[in-house]
Amino acid sequence: MSGRIERLQARFDQLKIDAFLVSSEGNLHYLTGMADMAGDGYLLVLAKSVYLITDARYQTAFAAQFDKDHLIITRDYLGAVCDVIADQQTGVLGFEDDLPYTAYSFLDENLVSDLVAIPNVVEQIRMVKSADEIDQLRATAKLADAGFEYITSIVRPGMREIDVSNLLDAFMRTHGASGPSFTTIVLGGARAALPHGTASQALLTAGQLVTLDFGYFLNGYTSDMTRTFALGQPNQKLAAAYETVKMAQQAVIDQVKPGALSADLDGVGRRLITEAGYGDAFNHGMGHGIGLEIHEGPLISTRGDETLVSNSVVTVEPGVYFPGLGGMRIEDDVLVTETGHERLTTATRDLLIL
Incomplete structure (x- = not known):
């Protein structure tokens, strides 16, 4: 120290x-x-x-x-x-x-x-992580990927949102996590239009999109990952919006590098979402730093005024939400390297239909 x-x-x-x-x-x-x-x-x-x-x-x-x-x-x-x-x-x-x-x-x-x-x-x-800290963040991201793979292997219609949350918690703790860094978000159907809603007694049903947003501490450092998947064939409007969110997220990640301005990064993804007609449905920032805490610098948003530096780790998390219908968000943890970036959470971002 x-x-x-x-x-x-x-x-x-x-x-x-x-x-x-x-x-x-x-x-x-x-x-x-x-x-x-x-x-x-x-x-x-x-x-x-x-x-x-x-x-x-x-x-x-x-x-x-x-x-x-x-x-x-x-x-x-x-x-x-x-x-x-x-x-x-x-x-x-x-x-x-x-x-x-x-x-x-x-x-x-x-x-x-x-x-x-x-x-x-x-x-x-x-903000500038040591080699040991980066190793810890890689490990907690790898565990997050495993947690998502586990959930998508067992989730099915008829389970409650809280059941999914509890099963994920048990898996993560069994595999070394000390606990969540925020209340796990599991939202199905119309409830997925709540960006920060929490798991409830609501039943998951066939045809719903389900958003899973979670972060867990491993040796003091946290991940922060979001995926949205479908329980059966989803609504076409939601499926089309999902592809836009995925494209916007990748466009932002492509620009992550030392010297990138946080507001500019937000603008890259927000423009794509707006041009697709979903601008009003994207109502939060593009991302933030992570480390010992779930929210660290820099803030990647329209009001962000920070410059990315190498050896920092940020999230990229665009989302689109339609009240009464549903929503989706995709979030990854991204290491800023000396020459560009490395995506630490690597679970598929294709829309899984389970």
Whole structure:
């Protein structure tokens, strides 16, 4: 983890800060190696030292990583932050812009240094994955492919959406996943027009399109994959729209490379969908980054202003939705390589008719 902290420290001069306070779940996980720490303390990074301020539940876990002077065990987390800043005579403390107001108010009242909110500091570092992180993301994508293959081998009319979700969950956990990174989406028929609906007691019936959107953590890193398939011969309007979505997704993936602008990528797929007459039926962004969390930078949307960088992983997920009839979405995880891209989730995107 020391290399990651050094990358953060190397940005201090550019950001005009002398220290940075880390409090969010994903960033604490990235910099300490410990998941689920949000609310249980802070990582205080100074230019040449690092303090983990937490309580006794984590003392043993971090004893080898931090010496006794830099592992501060207390329940007064923010008071300890103020004490370290005063002792080290630190000038400007940067903090994440989603710090709760109560915490900010305490620091503003008690801190001797200046305070400045800086968005996406650690998040920008996290966008560039190490070789080990890429290996983990490849593995979790491979597991997602296996999960989709399993579901399409057993799903049939008469099953409930929630049955499919539970069977997928059991398969993924049995094969190494620690759990889902979001509530699994299984939607059949007209319910598939809900981009973020969740599995219900509704029965799947013959002739329906079914959308399956899921992500699972494997060794801390998550996949995010969507496929739509048919239970028997589908409605012709939906089948035609599906081919447009598949074409648009591939057109975007073809443009994934270092230097590509996120808004431009969104525009490539959105234009194709609009030209086919489905523009009003595509009502969300084109994709986002993934890693330790299900939503990371960059955001690929009409309002995206980021540039893709090599060794990052993004999703590409166009969809079309017709209220009262149904919908479809296709989503893959894509690695940005030095010269282009690599699709990590490789399950077929042809419309399976089961």
